[in-house]
Amino acid sequence: MVPGEPKNYTLRADLHRGTLVIYLGGQLTLDNANDLNRGILTSIPRNDPFLVLDLSEVSYADSSGLSLLFSVQSKVVRAGGRMAMTGLHGHLREVMSVSNYYAVFAVSETLDAAVDFIEAEKKSHYMRETDGPGDSGNAGTRDA
Secondary structure (H helix, E strand, O other): OOOOOOOOEEEEEEEEOOEEEEEEEEEEOOOOHHHHHHHHHHHOOOOOOEEEEEEEEEEEEOHHHHHHHHHHHHHHHHOOOEEEEEOOOHHHHHHHHHOOHHHOOEEEOOHHHHHHHHHHHHHHHHHHHHOOOOOOOOOOOOOO
16 A cells, blocks of 8 residues: 555454454455555464454455465464454355355354354364373263
């Protein structure tokens, strides 16, 4: 983006049932991909890289916008977290479907379903973290 030029996107971070949700709106394009990438990544806590991207207000995404989604997901996964998306519609839904991106991204029809997915992933992640070497994950249980 050119300094002083109005933004053609919106980015807002909030908690929904304790899960980070980043709401994106407007256009995801070459012009703003770097700004969006920086804004999204600075919104994600380093010690809890689990989030939902709500794309319901996105009006357009070019190849740079789609690349942005891959980049964010890659960084989140490398940090040990997970990302889900919701709100896909129109052009973005069509591009994701035709390109088979649904096989790469966790996509939910509703915000609540995406949050449920992330909560389950987070729980599974932290359960694995607390299991020590050789621990079967059954701490506190015994055969009857």
